[in-house]
Amino acid sequence: MDWQFLEETFVSLIGALPLTIELAVTSICLGAILALLLALARLSGIAVLDWFARLYVFVFRGTPLLVQIFLIYYGLGQFPAIRHSILWPFLREPYWCAVLALTLNTAAYASEIIRGALLSVPHGQVEAARACGMHRMMLFRRIVLPLAVRQASPGYGNEMISMVKATSLASIITLMEVTGVAAKIISETYRAIEVFVVSGAIYLLINFVLTRLIQLAEYRLSPHLRPPPSSTRSTTEAVAAGDPQ
Numbered sequence: 001m002d003w004q005f006l007e008e009t010f011v012s013l014i015g016a017l018p019l020t021i022e023l024a025v026t027s028i029c030l031g032a033i034l035a036l037l038l039a040l041a042r043l044s045g046i047a048v049l050d051w052f053a054r055l056y057v058f059v060f061r062g063t064p065l066l067v068q069i070f071l072i073y074y075g076l077g078q079f080p081a082i083r084h085s086i087l088w089p090f091l092r093e094p095y096w097c098a099v100l101a102l103t104l105n106t107a108a109y110a111s112e113i114i115r116g117a118l119l120s121v122p123h124g125q126v127e128a129a130r131a132c133g134m135h136r137m138m139l140f141r142r143i144v145l146p147l148a149v150r151q152a153s154p155g156y157g158n159e160m161i162s163m164v165k166a167t168s169l170a171s172i173i174t175l176m177e178v179t180g181v182a183a184k185i186i187s188e189t190y191r192a193i194e195v196f197v198v199s200g201a202i203y204l205l206i207n208f209v210l211t212r213l214i215q216l217a218e219y220r221l222s223p224h225l226r227p228p229p230s231s232t233r234s235t236t237e238a239v240a241a242g243d244p245q
Helices: 003-015 017-043 047-062 065-078 094-119 123-131 136-173 178-189 192-221 229-241
Strands: none
Touching: 003 017, 003 178, 003 192, 017 047, 017 094, 017 136, 017 192, 047 094, 065 094, 065 136, 094 136, 123 136, 136 178, 136 192, 178 192
């Protein structure tokens, strides 16, 4: 291992880190909104919306993300209607094509996570809220959604981690994020092992921070699972006093 080369590679890859984080954050935020709409469509009871959401999830979960990126980046430009539309200034840019592909893909997976979380909300709590006179929108905002977010956080956290790693595919369409810069360095130096070790360490660091943030969010959203401070203190005092209880 050439430590000087590793240091130079690390500095070069860190320069591409903002683009990687921007791709991940943008696609996750937009995908969350679309996923919620798809989940609500599945649960709406309206046949057209239900089947549209089912078809969407089936297509985007059943095809590789790399194929979706290629179809959006190379395929949409083949249609004259799109090239002459107001969307073309965005769809001709690799960045927005990558964001669109990542957003559509994560929305398909996240919608099933959110749908399962919504279905897991205890029916008794919904009935109690209705008995208190809450209208439908208030019931969803104050009862159903907070409980669903708590239930969905572990699974959705895994999806967020997957999306951070999926941003590496954006390098295929010329985006110079971490993997794109790594590929450029390898093509110039032919030292693949060192470069990929450094790039893998950067992704590992990002996901380490992300998992800590997810755990913090789960802790904040689950106060009922925390031991009460009094019981914790009494247990500590009992152990210190030598009480076997």
